[in-house]
Amino acid sequence: MLPTHGRHGYHSWRGRPQWRWPGGARLAVYLGVNLEHFAFGEGLGAELAPGGPQPDVLNHAWRDYGNRVGAWRLLETLDELALPCTVLLNSAIYAHAPELAAAHRARGDEMAGHGRTNSERQSILPEPEERALIAAATAEMAAREGVAPRGWLSPWIAESHATPDLLAEAGYRYTLNWCSDDQPVWHRTGHGPLMAIPYPQEVNDIPSIVARKDGAAQFAAMIIEDFDERLRQVRDGVAQVMGIALHPYIIGQPYRMRALRRALSHIAVRREDVWITTAGAIFEHACTLPEGSIPGD
Template identity: 70%
Template sequence: MSLPGHGRYDYVPITERADYSWPGGARLAVYIGLNLEHFAFGEGLGAELAPGGPQPDILNYAWRDYGNRVGAFRMLEMFDALRLPASVLANSAMYDYAPQLMAAWRARGDEVVGHGRTNAERQSTLSEADERTLIADATAAITAAEGTPPQGWLSPWIAESRVTPDLLHEAGYTYTLNWCMDDQPVWMRTRSGRILSIPYPQEANDIPAIVARKDGAAQFADTLIDTFDEMLEQSRAQPLVMGIALHPYLVGQPHRLRQLRRALTHIAAPRPEVWITRAGEISRYCHDQPEGLIP
């Protein structure tokens, strides 16, 4: 029986791969993906605190907007205190809507990763031409504001069409965060070359945990700590990547922020085996390695 496949990468068990280390001999690379998102008012997609009623859905729109007005600034203060870098996964609409917020994260020297135009839309439902335009629009806005084009991409809602990796490579992107199939970076084939897949979490991620599974603040913090501690042990055998996916309208809420601080304080404690970094630095390191080392 032959099932339809994607042809993007081969099956290679993690126990049968070449060994290597991260810079300085570290074994576990950790990055934080901070999602800064803007949503349409009265239409389109959006995460929900409670089941939404007819549009305009004031409750959920305002709850999400709290993240840009308050939560993200509280998180910035915490990241500064813990000296944590961030990969800022930004809707390009954020530059017009919340320029002070984008400037605040830019001032830290953080990387901006393409995250579509707005999370009120999915690129997977578009034609190839329209999807190409979406990617071009987001890329142009980030490039104009940051002075350099983004190297990484996370699709809104992690929604891909059958040609998304091809379009990203053709637009100059060197890595994608869309695929969660591994704990190591993996090369993916496109129709014009290859693009690196860097692990992006769907478990150490506040949306599935808090919105979908209804985990409490302390439970989500424990998930991050347990994931980190277990992966640190596992990394003795293979170099691994732990991503942490955060949304300010969720974990920027006061009761969740306090628990998140507990988890990140544990993760940020200096350890020679741990490389706390940004997704783009992981990508650059992998691109510099000899052919065949990265699966």
């Protein structure tokens, strides 16, 4: 037997129960907007060009462009198309760019935990230190938002063996760390069930644009093709979740925003046929379904 994570078993896509999202939709679509802050001169971070000795001004400034400019351009597009989003928030944003968090709060967007900063990776920490990281980020968000976040995406999608247990212990109800399904999946933890909501690693601007070097038009076409194919699949099939992962320092560049707007407009005009929502609302609805509807029940 190979080692296993033990969080959930295998569930074949074929033969799953038939159920629907609100309004009778079979496809739920959500946008995951990553608001991230990075330490200057140390720690992790995506690179536009191979980084040199620290301080790496080029790559730090490129990433900070997202908070200074790109995120505001993305907000304008979301407002123009009346699209909600789930904000995946480094708690360091509150000190670095408080106006940005306030703008999303004013829209009524969901605020989900995304660690303290993307300059660190929680998976390498001893368990007490990882617990403290989760607690610090959660407390900061609860103080600023008036309510603790229900969802968590680890910086760099990095989990230790204990992460799901620590998240459930801290009061989290869902995680976005697992991309292994197109439906929510219940995970077992030492502190009760934790729902894994699909978060994309394909329709995601970091692996697409930074890693694979896809162009702006190619990424926009990827969103459209993914959406259209899912609509075809769900006509007589099981309900699905489509996530779109966005990072303002990447997608907020003007030429990429132009392409993204075309893709999001293509989705927005079908809002009568799909459920455009947030990850938290997906969690809420999934919890109302009959037992056995969600894999891992």
